[in-house]
Amino acid sequence: SNYQNILTEKRGRVAIITLNRPKALNALSDGLIGEINIAMKQFQDDKDIGSIIITGSEKAFAAGADIKEMEKKTFADAYNGDMLAQWHDLTTIRKPIIAAVNGYALGGGCELAMMCDIIIAGDKAVFGQPEIKLGTIPGCGGTQRLIRAIGKSKAMELILTGNNLNAVDAERAGLVSRVVPAEELINEALKTADKIASYSQVTVSMCKETVNSAYELNLREGIKFERRIFHSTFATHDQKEGMNAFVEKRSPSWLNK
Ligand code: HXC
Numbered sequence: 001s002n003y004q005n006i007l008t009e010k011r012g013r014v015a016i017i018t019l020n021r022p023k024a025l026n027a028l029s030d031g032l033i034g035e036i037n038i039a040m041k042q043f044q045d046d047k048d049i050g051s052i053i054i055t056g057s058e059k060a061f062a063a064g065a066d067i068k069e070m071e072k073k074t075f076a077d078a079y080n081g082d083m084l085a086q087w088h089d090l091t092t093i094r095k096p097i098i099a100a101v102n103g104y105a106l107g108g109g110c111e112l113a114m115m116c117d118i119i120i121a122g123d124k125a126v127f128g129q130p131e132i133k134l135g136t137i138p139g140c141g142g143t144q145r146l147i148r149a150i151g152k153s154k155a156m157e158l159i160l161t162g163n164n165l166n167a168v169d170a171e172r173a174g175l176v177s178r179v180v181p182a183e184e185l186i187n188e189a190l191k192t193a194d195k196i197a198s199y200s201q202v203t204v205s206m207c208k209e210t211v212n213s214a215y216e217l218n219l220r221e222g223i224k225f226e227r228r229i230f231h232s233t234f235a236t237h238d239q240k241e242g243m244n245a246f247v248e249k250r251s252p253s254w255l256n257k
Pocket of ligand 1 (some may be wrong): 023024025026027063064065066067070084104106107108109111131134137138139140156
């Protein structure tokens, strides 16, 4: 593959996308986001892949949207080009995505991590929404997802001050699922991703979709949606196989259907 800004690899049933613009601390240019979208779509369509990891370098997951690319844009440029719209393509990927974050995850970098399903942080990770310092505001879900992740008071303080959150505080606040030593980050992310990929892909995607519906729906609608999807797992081969394997005391063999 001839990507300019990312590296991709497959480790068994896990795909890894590594942001690779080291000179700009992985600043998220349009080109970089476009490549993430192409790679994600490719892994979504790859039957051998069960989950996806997105990561950066030890110094930076991503230091935000590319300020040099945005600096001169007028309102009309932003509006007519529907700036940032393509970032949300990530949320249409149905396979689970783990953000393995070391170093800076600032602005759009923090927002990119929050669009993923699980964030695992290396102990050198730093999260923040510093847009206020640039005279703008988070534009890719930061004002919405950070509040849901860590609550209003903490989110408001971070977004209004532009202060950073270190890995331990991010875990305490609930933004990340766990913190691991920086040098263990990829291995830990791989273990989790591989475990997820070991289950039935159809069940995993139904599960992801249903958990994500909690973002969109009120409790009554969410519970109803969950029950409908739960019912539909009984139309799959893999529900029959999973329960039969338990009863017969053997390991299940998933067909992903
Ligand atoms: C473009 C960036 C960049 C960015 C860093 N660089 N962040 N280029 N856009 N967001 C470039 C620098 O210009 C520099 O290149 C090189 O990367 C190394 O950065 P330094 O600043 O020299 O490194 P350091 O002193 O270690 O400081 C690291 C840092 C700092 C604290 C992360 O780079 C920083 O504050 N970056 C900006 C963080 C930020 O404000 N992010 C939010 C962006 S706005 P040159 O060639 O100049 O030496 C945003 C809007 C979101 O994300 C809207 C929705 C997506």
